[in-house]
Amino acid sequence: MKLLTKVEEFILLAIWSLQENAYSLAIQKHISEISDEKWSLGTIYAPLERLEKRVYIHSYITEPKPEKGGRQKRVYRITDAGKNALMQSREVQKSMWDRIPAISSKQ
Helix, strand or coil: CCCCCHHHHHHHHHHHHHHHHCEHHHHHHHHHHHHCCCCCHHHHHHHHHHHHHCCCEEEEECCCCCCCCCCCCEEEEECHHHHHHHHHHHHHHHHHHHCCCCCCCCC
């Protein structure tokens, strides 16, 4: 299994966290708030496409909102393969951290 990039990992975690509200703008806002960095929508779209091609996520289009001019949204859901990829990424990262000496700010 190919390891996830950090961006892919963040996007998968956001989708898992947001559940039924995991559409592109909500994903972008969620990651921006947690990371305290500005993420553009462009940063989100390419990884979403890659993750969907790898079958780590799937998407569907919602019904339009009932108000005038209501829009449809593409909502993303994480698949079992996506959850497995996240767990593998977590285990690899934990293993890497477990094998280095403690980091001290006094060095």
